[in-house]
Amino acid sequence: MQKIAVIDYGMGNLRSVSKALEHVAENAEVVVSADASVIESADRVVCPGQGAARDCMAALQQTGLAQTVLDIAGTRPFLGICMGYQVLLTHSEENGGVDCLNIVPGEVTRFAEPLFDAGSRLKVPHMGWSEVRHVRDHALWSGIEDASRFYFAHSYYCVPQDDAAVAGSCHYGHDIAVAVTAPHLFACQFHPEKSAGDGLQLLKNFANWDGR
Amino acid sequence: MGLAKRIIPCLDVDAGRVVKGVKFLDIRDAGDPVNVARGYNEAGADEITFLDITASSDNRDTIVHVVEEVASEVFIPLTVGGGIRAVEDVRRLLNAGADKVGINTAAVNRPDLVREATDKVGAQCIVVALDAKSVSAPGEPPRWEIFTHGGRTPTGLDAVEWAVRMAEYGAGELLLTSMDRDGTKVGFDLALTKAITDAVEIPVIASGGVGNLDHLCDGVLKGGADAVLAASIFHFGEYTIAEAKAHMAAQGIEVRM
Numbered sequence: 001m002q003k004i005a006v007i008d009y010g011m012g013n014l015r016s017v018s019k020a021l022e023h024v025a026e027n028a029e030v031v032v033s034a035d036a037s038v039i040e041s042a043d044r045v046v047c048p049g050q051g052a053a054r055d056c057m058a059a060l061q062q063t064g065l066a067q068t069v070l071d072i073a074g075t076r077p078f079l080g081i082c083m084g085y086q087v088l089l090t091h092s093e094e095n096g097g098v099d100c101l102n103i104v105p106g107e108v109t110r111f112a113e114p115l116f117d118a119g120s121r122l123k124v125p126h127m128g129w130s131e132v133r134h135v136r137d138h139a140l141w142s143g144i145e146d147a148s149r150f151y152f153a154h155s156y157y158c159v160p161q162d163d164a165a166v167a168g169s170c171h172y173g174h175d176i177a178v179a180v181t182a183p184h185l186f187a188c189q190f191h192p193e194k195s196a197g198d199g200l201q202l203l204k205n206f207a208n209w210d211g212r
Numbered sequence: 213m214g215l216a217k218r219i220i221p222c223l224d225v226d227a228g229r230v231v232k233g234v235k236f237l238d239i240r241d242a243g244d245p246v247n248v249a250r251g252y253n254e255a256g257a258d259e260i261t262f263l264d265i266t267a268s269s270d271n272r273d274t275i276v277h278v279v280e281e282v283a284s285e286v287f288i289p290l291t292v293g294g295g296i297r298a299v300e301d302v303r304r305l306l307n308a309g310a311d312k313v314g315i316n317t318a319a320v321n322r323p324d325l326v327r328e329a330t331d332k333v334g335a336q337c338i339v340v341a342l343d344a345k346s347v348s349a350p351g352e353p354p355r356w357e358i359f360t361h362g363g364r365t366p367t368g369l370d371a372v373e374w375a376v377r378m379a380e381y382g383a384g385e386l387l388l389t390s391m392d393r394d395g396t397k398v399g400f401d402l403a404l405t406k407a408i409t410d411a412v413e414i415p416v417i418a419s420g421g422v423g424n425l426d427h428l429c430d431g432v433l434k435g436g437a438d439a440v441l442a443a444s445i446f447h448f449g450e451y452t453i454a455e456a457k458a459h460m461a462a463q464g465i466e467v468r469m
Contacts, residue, residue: 015309019284050306051334083334113413117214123415123438125336125384129216129258129468149216149468151289153311153336153384171214194289194311196253 001029004207005042007069007084008034009049009059017048017081020193024200025207036068044207045072048193049083053108053156054095056083066101073103073185077211079203080187085180086158088187094156104180104187106160115173122173125155132168132178132190139212140167140179140186140205148198150190152178157189184211216468217432218258218439219456220291220417221446223248224265228274231265232447245278249286252446255453257288258468261314261387261441264294276308283309293341293387302329306337314387316341317360320367323381330382339417340383344371344404345391356404363391371404372411379412386412387441390420397423397444405435417441425451425459432465 004025006018014032021030033039047069049056060066072078080088092098092108100108115122129149134141157176160166168179168188178189186206192199224231229243241247249260262282264275272295279292292305293314302313319326319340330338343363348355356371375386388408390401400418409416418437422428422445431437445451457467 013306013309013311015280015307016283016287016311019309020287023285023287050337051332055332121413122215124413125415126215127336127385127415128218128438130214153289155335155384191289191311193287196288200287 001027002043002207003029003031003041004044004046005039006030006032007039007045007047007065008032009056009063009065010034011049011051011056011059011083013050014048016193017046020200020203021046021207024204028207034063034065036064039065039068040072042076044077044079046079046081046206047084047087048081049087051083052095053083053086053092053098053100056087057098057100060087060101069101070103074183076184077206077209078185079206080185081193082154082189082191085187085189086156088185089158089160092156103185104158104160104165104182105162106158108156108158110156111173117171117173125153126157126172127153129195130170130172130190132170135166135169138167138181138186139209140181140202142205143201144198150188150192150195150199152190154189214466215438216258216466217437217460218417219428219453219460219467220259220261220439220441221252221257221453222261222263222419222441222443223447224443225262225275225278226265226267227271228278232443246281246285249282249290252453253286253288256457256468257453259289259291259439260286261291261293263314264292266295276304279305279308279310291339293339299325299329299332302333302337306333312337312339312385314339314341316343319378320358320360320369323377326378326381326383330384335382335384338383339385339387340378341387341389342371342375342378342408343389343391346401346404354403354407356407359391363394372407375408376411379414383414385415385417387417387419393421394419395444396421399423399427400431400435400437402430402435405431405437409436409438415439425456428456429460429463429465432460433463
């Protein structure tokens, strides 16, 4: 039986993520853990996250789990969700500037306010269901139609340096990179655990992903 | 295509049970929050709001267990409001699986709670609920005041100014209920809705007064709302979520089908 570890660094809604994984991966043991050895022993790792960048990075540093994430990056399938995506980048401008893990080179930046699209003002946070375009084929898009809607709730967005890393995009004022990938890594700004059937399909795909 | 306008059924929960009944969903126990939430998820609801109306403090913890159970089986956003007094209450509900927590009276009593909560858990998790009532005399420019305790207690706060202040304090979203319209089925107070949506940059959920599907469209097209919340028209099977979405789409409103 494979083991999927959900990293618990004290920042929010782990229950939904772990329950959604249990829901789709019947052959897996899903563990929520703050223990580096448990996480390192898992076949797959999920890093969720909620809240402000400063608090999330501080929590990752204080628990030593920042190093764990760096150590396991690239060694087994890893899924970052929402803040768990943003902390992978180099730096976030939230809270006056926060250094992040630099696993995916790039910046996390705030939506402009006011934010306009075709003359109409858009709300910030970007909250609700937006279409996600498949920028490239990926195992995690399997069974999910291009431009399916996923649930978002964020005021900051990721700008990865390498366009080739972008797996999915969403138009909110402008195109934003809402999913990135690298060997053994997939990270998304939206919440698959809150995105009904398509979100569950993505988690199921992750549970079966060989990392390539 | 951009962001879909959301349709949010709202369920009153008393001591762990859904009250007011849900008649249309083909479920065995319409008082069980998990059954009801699952039914609405399958019906295509974009989000579900639970309003905890439990009066007894003995039963306050039951809402946490309700959220745990629902979040274990229903994978769409859940908002929970009612009885929130401290940041700790917010955290417990988020940890139980809620995505957003609604704060109402506690924000009026101590506005800094909103700042503290958004600082801790992020703006996207904090919904400030505004219960507003028209207080202008006929012929005067329209003015609305914030009320608490189900519309019984005036606060002296101007609704538009309060909305702007709560947005400044970091609220991620506003749930705006017209106490004049709540339960009347004559439609949203559109002047109120428009006054608030014009005044803030954050998303606004319109609530109070929905009696038919045109009202939902008006809330978006005339009121400028980002989401529409309704209870009775869905609970009693007058309309399905799918009918509501089809009707809105036919009026040119972007919805998640």
